Amino acid sequence: MRRLFTFLALLATALAPLARASDLTALETRWLQGASPVVLHARQTLALPLDIVVQPQDAPGAAPLALGFADGRCKLVLSLRGNPEAQRQLDDIPPDLTSAALELMAAHELGHCRRYLDGAWYRLPAGFTAARAPATLPADLQQAWLDMRSTRREEAYGDLVGLAWTREHHPEHYGRLHAWLTAQRSADLIPGSHHDTLAWLALAAAPGSFQAGGSVFEAAEQLWRRGLAD
Structure with missing residues (x-):
């Protein structure tokens, strides 16, 4: 009630x-x-x-x-x-996971909110250098390629915030929700495209992958940087 x-x-x-x-x-x-x-x-x-x-x-x-x-x-x-x-x-969500999955999706968007508020949207953390667009691409597609890579990074950060929320609030469902999210990202996948976050999801396969303590944003940041470095 x-x-x-x-x-x-x-x-x-x-x-x-x-x-x-x-x-x-x-x-x-x-x-x-x-x-x-x-x-x-x-x-x-x-x-x-x-x-x-x-x-x-x-x-x-x-x-x-x-x-x-x-x-x-x-x-x-x-x-x-x-x-x-x-x-x-x-x-597509198993009925007993619906509420926790909706929370994960909302927390993903909360990760985007944090990045916007920090003025960091599309920006790489200090110490990282953005890749150059392939010279073989036509000039009118090079910016689109860069935007796609930037979007992919932001989607990866959002996914990790969602999983950090799940780890904190629904640890009993972590494995199943990680598998569900991985399946969603794998469907009709074009490698390297906007929603290809599988490299980061692999780093978060176990709830213990996240550092204990701090906010969900801080937990996501640690794994996100590891994915960027790789």
């Missing part, structure tokens, strides 16, 4: 003036309920400027859960209406 009251309070705070909780679909409510522990932690413990945006229009083909950034605030955006991908993603 306490979780229900907390969740309803979160909805009332997050969605007014966007919408009343009664305006939400069952699917939107389920996604929000799953993300709520991460959102509450971000706001109450980490004091991150995080808003929730539930898209009221149909959004076929959009990522069901994504992170935007505007006016110095992170926007956790749900695009679920008219979007079959939203239900498909839920259906």
